[in-house]
Amino acid sequence: xxxxxxxxxxxxxxxxxxxxxxxxxxxxxxxxxxxxxxxxxxxxxxxxxxxxxxxxxxxxxxxxxxxxxxxxxxxxxxxxxxxxxxxxxxxxxxxxxxxxxxxxxxxxxxxxxxxxxxxxxxxxxxxxxxxxxxxxxxxxxxxxxxxxxxxxxxxxxxxxxxxxxxxxxxxxxxxxxxxxxxxxxxxxxxxxxxxxxxxxxxxxxxxxxxxxxxxxxxxxxxxxxxxxxxxxxxxxxxxxxxxxxxxxxxxxxxxxxxxxxxxxxxxxxxxxxxxxxxxxxxxxxxxxxxxxxxxxxxxxxxxxxxxxxxxxxxxxxxxxxxxxxxxxxxxxxxxxxxxxxxxxxxxxxxxxxxxxxxxxxxxxxxxxxxxxxxxxxxxxxxxxxxxxxxxxxxxxxxxxxxxxxxxxxxxxxxxxxxxxxxxxxxxxxxx
Amino acid sequence: xxxxxxxxxxxxxxxxxxxxxxxxxxxxxxxxxxxxxxxxxxxxxxxxxxxxxxxxxxxxxxxxxxxxxxxxxxxxxxxxxxxxxxxxxxxxxxxxxxxxxxxxxxxxxxxxxxxxxxxxxxxxxxxxxxxxxxxxxxxxxxxxxxxxxxxxxxxxxxxxxxxxxxxxxxxxxxxxxxxxxxxxxxxxxxxxxxxxxxxxxxxxxxxxxxxxxxxxxxxxxxxxxxxxxxxxxxxxxxxxxxxxxxxxxxxxxxxxxxxxxxxxxxxxxxxxxxxxxxxxxxxxxxxxxxxxxxxxxxxxxxxxxxxxxxxxxxxxxxxxxxxxxxxxxxxxxxxxxxxxxxxxxxxxxxxxxxxxxxxxxxxxxxxxxxxxxxxxxxxxxxxxxxxxxxxxxxxxxxxxxxxxxxxxxxxxxxxxxxxxxxxxxxxxxxx
Numbered sequence: 009x010x011x012x013x014x015x016x017x018x019x020x021x022x023x024x025x026x027x028x029x030x031x032x033x034x035x036x037x038x039x040x041x042x043x044x045x046x047x048x049x050x051x052x053x054x055x056x057x058x059x060x061x062x063x064x065x066x067x068x069x070x071x072x073x074x075x076x077x078x079x080x081x082x083x084x085x086x087x088x089x090x091x092x093x094x095x096x097x098x099x100x101x102x103x104x105x106x107x108x109x110x111x112x113x114x115x116x117x118x119x120x121x122x123x124x125x126x127x128x129x130x131x132x133x134x135x136x137x138x139x140x141x142x143x144x145x146x147x148x149x150x151x152x153x154x155x156x157x158x159x160x161x162x163x164x165x166x167x168x169x170x171x172x173x174x175x176x177x178x179x180x181x182x183x184x185x186x187x188x189x190x191x192x193x194x195x196x197x198x199x200x201x202x203x204x205x206x207x208x209x210x211x212x213x214x215x216x217x218x219x220x221x222x223x224x225x226x227x228x229x230x231x232x233x234x235x236x237x238x239x240x241x242x243x244x245x246x247x248x249x250x251x252x253x254x255x256x257x258x259x260x261x262x263x264x265x266x267x268x269x270x271x272x273x274x275x276x277x278x279x280x281x282x283x284x285x286x287x288x289x290x291x292x293x294x295x296x297x298x299x300x301x302x303x304x305x306x307x308x309x310x311x312x313x314x315x316x317x318x319x320x321x322x323x324x325x326x327x328x329x330x331x332x333x334x335x336x337x338x339x340x341x342x343x344x345x346x347x348x349x350x351x352x353x354x355x356x357x358x359x360x361x362x363x364x365x366x367x368x369x370x371x372x373x374x375x376x377x378x379x380x381x382x383x384x385x386x387x388x389x390x391x392x393x394x395x396x397x398x399x400x401x402x403x404x405x406x407x408x409x410x411x412x413x414x415x416x417x418x419x420x421x422x423x424x425x426x427x428x429x430x431x432x433x434x435x436x437x438x439x
Numbered sequence: 440x441x442x443x444x445x446x447x448x449x450x451x452x453x454x455x456x457x458x459x460x461x462x463x464x465x466x467x468x469x470x471x472x473x474x475x476x477x478x479x480x481x482x483x484x485x486x487x488x489x490x491x492x493x494x495x496x497x498x499x500x501x502x503x504x505x506x507x508x509x510x511x512x513x514x515x516x517x518x519x520x521x522x523x524x525x526x527x528x529x530x531x532x533x534x535x536x537x538x539x540x541x542x543x544x545x546x547x548x549x550x551x552x553x554x555x556x557x558x559x560x561x562x563x564x565x566x567x568x569x570x571x572x573x574x575x576x577x578x579x580x581x582x583x584x585x586x587x588x589x590x591x592x593x594x595x596x597x598x599x600x601x602x603x604x605x606x607x608x609x610x611x612x613x614x615x616x617x618x619x620x621x622x623x624x625x626x627x628x629x630x631x632x633x634x635x636x637x638x639x640x641x642x643x644x645x646x647x648x649x650x651x652x653x654x655x656x657x658x659x660x661x662x663x664x665x666x667x668x669x670x671x672x673x674x675x676x677x678x679x680x681x682x683x684x685x686x687x688x689x690x691x692x693x694x695x696x697x698x699x700x701x702x703x704x705x706x707x708x709x710x711x712x713x714x715x716x717x718x719x720x721x722x723x724x725x726x727x728x729x730x731x732x733x734x735x736x737x738x739x740x741x742x743x744x745x746x747x748x749x750x751x752x753x754x755x756x757x758x759x760x761x762x763x764x765x766x767x768x769x770x771x772x773x774x775x776x777x778x779x780x781x782x783x784x785x786x787x788x789x790x791x792x793x794x795x796x797x798x799x800x801x802x803x804x805x806x807x808x809x810x811x812x813x814x815x816x817x818x819x820x821x822x823x824x825x826x827x828x829x830x831x832x833x834x835x836x837x838x839x840x841x842x843x844x845x846x847x848x849x850x851x852x853x854x855x856x857x858x859x860x861x862x863x864x865x866x867x868x869x870x
Contacts, residue, residue, distance in 0.1 A: 022652075023465075024468060024477075024478050024479075024481065025468055025469070025472065025477070025478075025652070026464070026465035026466065026467070026468030026469035026472070027465075027469075027652050027653070027654045027663070028465070028654070029460060029461070029462045029465045030460070030461060030464075030465075031460045033457070033461075033483075034454075034457035034458075034459070034460045034461075035457065036457070037455060037456055037457030038456070038457035038458075041456060041457065046455070046456070046485075047455050047456075048455075048484070048485065048490070049482065049483070049484050049490065050455065050482070050483040050484075051480065051481070051482050051483075052464075052480070052481040052482075052483070053479070053480050053481075054477075054479065059479070059480070190456075200512060200513060200514060201512075201513035201514075201553060201555035201556055201559075201575065202553070202555075203514075204513050204514040204515070204555045205553045205554060205555050208554060208555070219452075220515075220516075221452050221453060221486075221516060222512075222514055222516075223453045223458060223459065224512070224594065225459075230453075230458075232453070232458070284722075284743070286722075289726075289729075290725055290726050290728070290729020290730070290734065290738075290741075291715075291717075291722035291723070291724070291725030291726035291729060291741055291743065292722070292726045292729075292730075293722070294721055294722030294725075294726075294743040295720075295721055295722035295723045295725075295726045295834075297721070298720075298721020298722060298723075298743070298745065298834075299721070299723075299830065299831055299834065301796070301797055301798065301830055302798070303721065303745070304745055304746065307721075307745055308745050308746030308748070308749050309742075309743060309744060309745060309746060309749040309753060310721075310722055310742075310743030310745070311740075311741075311742065311743070312715070312722065312725045312729070312740060312741030312742070312743070313740060314729065314734070314735055314738055314739050314740060314741070315735065315739030315740060317739070317784075318739050318740040318783060321782070322740060322782060351752070351753060352749060353748075365732070366732055367732065367733070396547075397573075398573075398596070399730065399732055400730055401596070403726075403729075403730065430548060430549055430550060431548075431549075
C-alpha cells in the first residue's frame, strides 16, 4: 500500500512576516500522526488570491488530502473561501449550516449579524462545512477531482476543535491500515556527530523498516525511532535495545523526560532531597527542578549566592578561602555545597561557581570556566570545566551537566558523560 | 522597481512531524524585513533528497533568492549539501574554508575530526561557505542560473549568526533602494486586543507610510513600527510618540529590552541592589535577573524557599504565621521579603508564594493564586493575584509581573499594569 499524500497549505501575512510563529502546523501534524498520517509537504503563503490558487492547483496534482489553515475570517484579506470556489470551479453561496452557525454565534454574544459575518456564510457550492465550536468561521470540506480539501481557521483554538472532526472524516473515507509508532529516547552529553559516528561504526544490521532521527537541542538530544506499520514492532524494539547498548549511560529516559525530571524521580523513589547553591547559573538549576510538577517532594531549598559576601554569610564559605582562591575555586564550591546541605538539611547538593561572561574572565580563569561540586555529605565530588559559550547557553549547559552528574551518582553509572570528559580541566595550580 | 522574489525552503523531519515548532522562519523573515525584503513563499519538507530537488527546481523558476534552513548537520538525514550539488549540477568536494572551520571547531573542543565532521566539509564545487560562528556546520552560498541559494543550519543560534552575513551579501549584490527602518517598543501587562482597541478608539490620524504590528509573546508584547523609505522618518517618530502617549507606563523600553534588564539598569544607576525570596517561581526570578550580563552589580543573593521549614529557618518567617495562615498568605510573603532584605543586605526585595499547580489548589486558594511582596524596607507592598495558567506559564507571568511592580515603584509610575488590575484579588478573609 502506498501512503496517503497529505499536504498543508498555511496562509497569513503575519505568519509570513515573522510576527507570528506558526505553531498550528505542528499541532496538525501531531494530530494526524495519531492515525498514521505523515505530512509530506507544507507551503506557507501571504493572503493573496493568485498565490493561493497556484498552490492549490499544484498541490492537487499530487495530494490526496490538502489541509488549509487561515484566511477564513471576516476581513477583506481572508480569501480562502473565494480561492476554493475558483479552484473547484463553483460559485460561492450561502450554506444553510454556515448560516445557522453564524446566527447562533451572534445570538450567544447578543449581537446582530453584520456584513463581515455574512461573508463567512459564503461557501463554494457542493462543499460541506466543518462546525466551529468556539469561533465564528465555519470550516470548509470539499472534494475536487482526486483531492479532498479541508480548510480550517487560523485561530489556534478553533483549528484544534476541528481536527478531531477532520480526522474522523479522513478515517471514514480512507483506508488507513498503516499505523505509525514513534519511540523517543532522550540523551545528554553525547553530541550529534558523535552519536552518528557510533552508529556508523557499529556492526548492527539496521532494519530498513525503522526510521532513525536525531533532534539536537540544547541541552538534550532526542533519538527517534519510527515505524509505519504495526508489524514492525519487533524491529523497532530491537533498534531501541541497540541504541540503549550503544549510548548506554547517556540515555536519560524515554518520551519527553528531562534531566531535572529524571533526578527528581530518582530522589523521590529514595525519599531523599536535593538542594542548590548557585553562583554563575543564578537560579537556573533551582528553576529547572521546580518547573517539574511535584518538585516539592524532593526539593526544599535553593540558594543563589551571587556575591562573595553572601557565599560567606549565607552558606558559611570561609572568607579566607574566598580571598586566597577566589570565588571560582575548588574550596569555595565545596564549601557552598556543604553549607547548602547543612542549611537545607538535604541529602544531595549541587554547587556551581564560574565565569558566565561576557566579562569577568582572566588568563587563569577565562570566560566559560566553572567549578562544580555535587553529591551527598559522604560522596561530595568536585570538578572544573571549561565551556566557552554565550552567557545563556553556558548557564543552560552547566545546569544540565550538574543534573546529569547527580543522576549518574544516584544510579551508580560512569561518573562523566562525554561532554564532561572533553571539557574537564585538571587544575595545575594550588586551588 | 519590482520587488525581489525571496522564498524559504525549510527541511526537517522533526519540524514536519510537529515535534519542533519552526521559529527559525519567523526570525529570518524579521531580519530580512530590515532590508525591505518580504518573503513571498515558504515551503517545508521532510529530509528527503527527491523532495528537496523538486522544491529547489520549482523555486528556481520564480525566485531571485532561496534561503534554505536545516539539513546541514553531520547525520545521514542531513541532505542539503547533496541536494544543492545535484541542483547546481556540480560535484561535492572538500572546501578549504569549510575544512579550516571544522578543524578549528574540533580543536577548540579538544577532539579529533571524525567521519561525520568530514561529511560537513563537502560543499558543491563553485559554492562559497557562510562561516558558522558557534557550531560545526558551514553554511552554503551558491548561484545557479538566476537563483542565489543560501543554506543555513537548523540550529537556531547558528542560523541567527549567519543572517547578518547573508543580509550583507544580498545587499552587496542586489539593488535594495527601499530602506526599511523598524522601531520596536517592548510592553508588559496590556494585552493585544486591548492595545488594538486603544488604537482604534484614538483620534490620531495614523499615516499610511508607517506599518503597525504587534508581536504578542509571553510575557512581553512588542509593538513594531515599520517604514519602507528613509523619508518617512518623521512620520515614524510621530507614531512612536503617539504609542508612548497611548500605552504610557506599560512601555518597558525600546529594542529588545526585557523587564529584568530595565530593573537592573534602574538599580545600577541608583547603586542599589535587589534580592529575591521565591517559593512558587522556584528560582525563575533570580534566573531572569542573572541572565543579564553585569547582573552582579545589582543582584547579590536570592533564596528559593520552597518548603515551609526553609521559609522559617532561612528567612525567619514565623512558624506561627505559617501554621495559621498557610504558606500562601500575606504575612508569610511579607516576612519572606523582610527576611531576604535582611539576609542579603539588599535595598529592594521580591517575594512570592503561590500555587503553581497542577495540584495543590484548594477552594480558598485555587491553582493560580499567588501572594507577592515587593519594595524596600520602607515601601514594602503586598498583593494577591489569581492567574490560572499552566505551571510554566504561571511561573513566567508571575516572574515578569513582579519585576514590573518593582520597575513601577522605582520610576514612580502608577502601581499596577492592566493585567494586575484585572487579576488582583482583594482578600475577604483574615489573612
